[in-house]
Amino acid sequence: MSSSANNRSASDAPILELDRREALPALIGRHEDFLIVAGLAGTARDIAALTENAPHGFTMGGAMGGACMIGLGLALAQRDRRVLVVTGDGELLMNVGALATIALMNPPNLSIICVDNGHYGETGYQQSHTSLGTDLEKMASGAGIKLTRTVQRQADIPSGAQFLREGNGTVFVLLRVSTGEPPVYKRIWDPAVNRAQFRAGLLGK
Amino acid sequence: MNEQITAAPTRWQDEVFDLLRRHGVTQFAYVPDAGHTILIDRSLADPDVYAIALTTEEEGVALIAGADLGGARGVLLMQSSGVGNCINMLSLINAGRFPFLALVTMRGDFGEGNPWQYTMGQAVVPVLQAVGVTCLRADTPAEALAAVSAAATMVFQAGQAVAVLFTQKLLGAKRF
Numbered sequence: 588m589s590s591s592a593n594n595r596s597a598s599d600a601p602i603l604e605l606d607r608r609e610a611l612p613a614l615i616g617r618h619e620d621f622l623i624v625a626g627l628a629g630t631a632r633d634i635a636a637l638t639e640n641a642p643h644g645f646t647m648g649g650a651m652g653g654a655c656m657i658g659l660g661l662a663l664a665q666r667d668r669r670v671l672v673v674t675g676d677g678e679l680l681m682n683v684g685a686l687a688t689i690a691l692m693n694p695p696n697l698s699i700i701c702v703d704n705g706h707y708g709e710t711g712y713q714q715s716h717t718s719l720g721t722d723l724e725k726m727a728s729g730a731g732i733k734l735t736r737t738v739q740r741q742a743d744i745p746s747g748a749q750f751l752r753e754g755n756g757t758v759f760v761l762l763r764v765s766t767g768e769p770p771v772y773k774r775i776w777d778p779a780v781n782r783a784q785f786r787a788g789l790l791g792k
Numbered sequence: 793m794n795e796q797i798t799a800a801p802t803r804w805q806d807e808v809f810d811l812l813r814r815h816g817v818t819q820f821a822y823v824p825d826a827g828h829t830i831l832i833d834r835s836l837a838d839p840d841v842y843a844i845a846l847t848t849e850e851e852g853v854a855l856i857a858g859a860d861l862g863g864a865r866g867v868l869l870m871q872s873s874g875v876g877n878c879i880n881m882l883s884l885i886n887a888g889r890f891p892f893l894a895l896v897t898m899r900g901d902f903g904e905g906n907p908w909q910y911t912m913g914q915a916v917v918p919v920l921q922a923v924g925v926t927c928l929r930a931d932t933p934a935e936a937l938a939a940v941s942a943a944a945t946m947v948f949q950a951g952q953a954v955a956v957l958f959t960q961k962l963l964g965a966k967r968f
Contacts, residue, residue: 624858645861650884653854657884660858660866663819663842684847685854691845778888782861790863 595719604740607702607764612637613744614700614751614762615671619643621698622661622789626654626674628709628769630702634673635774642788645781646774652682655699659689662697665789669696669752676703676717683726689757690731698751698758699727704766712766727759739763804933805830808895808940812867815944817893819844819859819866821852827897827963828869849874850881857890865948868894872901873912875955879923885953886924892953893943894925903965916957925953931961 611633615621618637623644625634631646638644647654658672679686679701689697705718717723728735734754738747738761751760775781786792809831812820820835821844822828835843846852849870856866870878875896885892899906900913917927928943930936936958943954 622862624861647884649887650854650881652850653857653881653884656851656854657858657861659844660819660855660860660864661862662858663844664859664862664864682848682851682854685851687847688844688851692842778884782888782890785861786863789861 595714603763603765605738605762605764606767607633607704607762608767608770610738610741610744610762610764611673611700611702614738614748614760615673616748616752620752621669621671622665623671623673624654624658624661626672626678627651628675628678629704630654630673630675630678630769631774632769632772633702636770636772640775642784645785648774648776648778651678652685654678655682655685655689658697658699659685659692659694662694663692666694666696668789669698670694671751672697672699674699674701675708676701676705676715676723677707679723680716680721683723683730686727686730686732686759690727690733693732693756695755695757698760700751700760700762703761703763705763706766708766708769722761724759724761727761732757732759735759735761737761737763804936806834807937809834811937811940811944813838813841815865815948817865817867818842819855819864820869821846821855821866822869823849823852823871823874825869825871825897826966827871827958828895831869831895849877852894853878853881853885853892856892857884857888860890865891866893868892870894870896872896872898872916872957873909875916875920876912879919882920882923882925882953889951890953891947891951892925893947894955895940896955896957897963898957898959899966902960904960905965905967916955920955925955927955927957929957929959931959933962936962
């Protein structure tokens with residue numbers, strides 16, 4: 588037995604060609620069509636930059652693992668609006684059971700994008716489980732979400748964008764990207780301010 | 793699930809459900825517990841509300857925040873052990889000043905026979921208070937109704953975070 592106690596062999600994963608700064612906006616398309624909940628760190632920056640902190644976005648800075656369930660509560664409350672959760676692999680892994688809860692409710696107005704760079708970008712780019720063998724699309728599928736897809740090449744984006752907006756149940760898209768940085772953008776840092784702005788925009792109160 | 797509760801559930805939980813419905817609660821999130829059976833069954837049977845089965849209680853904390861963003865009202869039904877699973881997610885409630893209502897069936901409390909239940913049962917109040925959740929205890933059916941009614945006003949009018957604790961005096965201790 589000569590193997591290391593840390594079971595991490597060199598990955599034979601394919602080289603990832605997509606840069607989140609281009610691929611995510613292309614996949615989302617007209618962001619104004621959605622009410623958007625973003626996970627913390629990278630995806631909060633992605634969405635703050637894309638929407639320029641508009642009222643249809645709620646971006647997290649803590650409470651890791653909550654993005655998908657905030658999206659579910661919002662989707663059940665607003666059945667006539669399409670809700671988009673944009674989260675990262677680390678954030679989703681922290682509360683991956685939420686996928687089973689969402690599959691059970693299966694609201695057709697909820698779509699989830701997991702921006703998977705295989706790393707914890709905010710804490711020093713440590714590898715996450717998804718660059719060591721975990722497949723979050725299979726986990727979403729195994730949780731019972733019927734409409735799942737992986738987007739990892741430029742050619743996948745147009746059909747992925749359509750897939751995100753259609754369907755008679757909750758949609759899950761795993762967007763596999765390279766380790767390029769998310770955009771630098773000053774997001775709303777106070778969740779009470781973000782909550783008030785979001786509700787004012789949506790509910791007029 | 794093969795153990796029995798000494799005191800049979802009574803009508804007061806039906807009144808709690810009706811009270812929550814009068815306050816406009818439409819999202820009932822739960823991790824199953826014998827003490828919440830009536831509320832869970834009523835929410836599953838009501839075509840105008842969502843009964844959301846969770847895999848862990850913290851999901852319910854985030855769900856209720858999302859409901860509020862969309863203008864809806866939720867309640868989280870859980871056992872005292874589940875409170876421990878919620879703590880960091882309650883940052884979202886506290887920092888975001890989201891209204892938050894939880895109904896907690898207590899274990900490790902009054903006449904508990906399972907030593908595993910004491911650690912979290914005894915920690916419920918200090919831990920919830922530490923993250924900004926006000927606790928109201930209920931030892932009798934009359935207190936339970938009064939506490940849920942008071943909590944609904946505190947949460948849905950004043951925007952507070954409140955947990956109502958249904959104690960083992962109220963529910964009866966599980967028999968082993």
